[in-house]
Amino acid sequence: MAKEDYEIVIGLEVHCELSTKTKIFCSCPTDFGGEPNTHCCPVCMAMPGALPVLNEKVVEYAVKAGLATNCNIEKNSKNDRKNYFYPDNPKSYQISQFDKPLCYDGFVTIETDKGEKQIRIERIHIEEDAGKLNHDDYGRGSFVDLNRAGVPLIEVVSKPDMRSAIEAESYMRKLKSIFEYIGISDCKMQEGSLRADVNVSVRKKGTEQLGTRTEMKNMNSFRSIVRAINYEAERQIEIIENGGDITQETLRWDDISGKTFSMRDKEDAEDYRYFPEPDLVSIKLSDTYIENIKGNLPELPESRKKRYLEEFGLTEKAANFVTSSKYYSNLFEEAIEICHNPKTVGNLLMSDIARILNEREEEPEDLKFTGKELGELVILIDQGTISSAIAKKVLEELFNEVKMPSDIIQEKGWIQISDEGAIKEIVVKILEANPQSIIDFKAGKSKALGFLVGQAMKETKGKANPQMLNKLFLEELKK
Numbered sequence: 001m002a003k004e005d006y007e008i009v010i011g012l013e014v015h016c017e018l019s020t021k022t023k024i025f026c027s028c029p030t031d032f033g034g035e036p037n038t039h040c041c042p043v044c045m046a047m048p049g050a051l052p053v054l055n056e057k058v059v060e061y062a063v064k065a066g067l068a069t070n071c072n073i074e075k076n077s078k079n080d081r082k083n084y085f086y087p088d089n090p091k092s093y094q095i096s097q098f099d100k101p102l103c104y105d106g107f108v109t110i111e112t113d114k115g116e117k118q119i120r121i122e123r124i125h126i127e128e129d130a131g132k133l134n135h136d137d138y139g140r141g142s143f144v145d146l147n148r149a150g151v152p153l154i155e156v157v158s159k160p161d162m163r164s165a166i167e168a169e170s171y172m173r174k175l176k177s178i179f180e181y182i183g184i185s186d187c188k189m190q191e192g193s194l195r196a197d198v199n200v201s202v203r204k205k206g207t208e209q210l211g212t213r214t215e216m217k218n219m220n221s222f223r224s225i226v227r228a229i230n231y232e233a234e235r236q237i238e239i240i241e242n243g244g245d246i247t248q249e250t251l252r253w254d255d256i257s258g259k260t261f262s263m264r265d266k267e268d269a270e271d272y273r274y275f276p277e278p279d280l281v282s283i284k285l286s287d288t289y290i291e292n293i294k295g296n297l298p299e300l301p302e303s304r305k306k307r308y309l310e311e312f313g314l315t316e317k318a319a320n321f322v323t324s325s326k327y328y329s330n331l332f333e334e335a336i337e338i339c340h341n342p343k344t345v346g347n348l349l350m351s352d353i354a355r356i357l358n359e360r361e362e363e364p365e366d367l368k369f370t371g372k373e374l375g376e377l378v379i380l381i382d383q384g385t386i387s388s389a390i391a392k393k394v395l396e397e398l399f400n401e402v403k404m405p406s407d408i409i410q411e412k413g414w415i416q417i418s419d420e421g422a423i424k425e426i427v428v429k430i431l432e433a434n435p436q437s438i439i440d441f442k443a444g445k446s447k448a449l450g451f452l453v454g455q456a457m458k459e460t461k462g463k464a465n466p467q468m469l470n471k472l473f474l475e476e477l478k479k
């Protein structure tokens, strides 16, 4: 059988660090970085006798996440101990949730080439992050940093509903976008605030039963998630095609070689000997508490999209794009406040801004300029002060340094030439230099006009008003 006869099945376990000020069971700060072991106290260092107290904000943030992803909220929840030994985990257990997660049975909607698709969420639970091991480059050992120990996390477990690397990426992007909109996390993947355990299996198309899966832990870039899924699916198909069986195991994805390596065989859940955490009381939520959080959720991407379609007449594609990130959406709203031209702002975001971000391997949250600059840029285009070619150059500049576009074009001398006299001079000059084009044009080769306009643009470094150039060339050529 060929590769095309198989279907990829993917389920994600997404960990998201919550941006509460303090840790989940003590009052240490959650700030990223810092000198090793400076954000610690007896609780998060696991001193004997130190007792945890649940941070109420963590519950609130997790409930927000659940409501924003269409989950049911568990009114009788609790914490459980998950027992395992690892040097970055000083208690030798992690406080997590087992049979009563705070949120369950939700879904998010993703866009696919076959239309919208729902990816089901099995559960969202709260738990504490572990510390970090820094392995010494000179082989002197490993150093334990507990600054991250006890930073609150939610874990979002999906059903195995994704069927391609692209769908997995869209799902992860959607979660990131929703969590940014509701403000529960900075979702910085490069800092590990958002990461995924990626479960992959394959099965023959048309069959129901799930194949044996492998799991790649702690993936923290979209690019490596996509590459790892495609690599892993191919590896599994090849094994099956050669008559072998897939071993259920945890793999490590290596970004440099582009391959997966075996880490350890998968333990069963029973190995963790989960039991209710005896040092914490259970979590009881009232209807009023939940309703209150629901009532205070900010506007979510779906509703913004609807508004952009109806109020601003954006196309479906533009509305999807602009609302795909809170950062795009806020920038869009700020900019149109200034320039009142939603279409052009949407187009600039979707085309040039997205392209430059992509070239720089950056994400929308890395954008430094604001709606103030973008709005002014669109005004300058609309007034005919600059051409769209110059607008692209101004955008490139804005990525390097945030300045008002009017200042940029002054400094660079990029103001569009719209003075009819000045343009006429250029037109005459170009015609004199290209007599053959005049002959061609008169012989019916309309391409010659394009060539002449191009020459004039070159001469003026893109600053001549193109409509005016066309008009004046035609006038001269028809003489």
Ligand code: ADP
Pocket: 009, 010, 011, 012, 013, 157, 158, 159, 160, 161, 199, 200, 201, 210, 211, 212, 213, 269
């Ligand atoms: P564990 O917690 O032991 O890793 P779970 O059964 O809770 O295992 O599943 C974890 C994740 O793996 C879920 O996101 C689920 O959708 C996904 N998953 C389970 N079985 C498969 C499979 N056969 N192929 C792909 N993903 C799977």
Ligand code: ZN
Pocket: 023, 026, 027, 028, 039, 040, 041, 042, 043, 044, 045, 150
């Ligand atoms: Zn602490």
Ligand code: MG
Pocket: 013, 197, 215
């Ligand atoms: Mg798992």
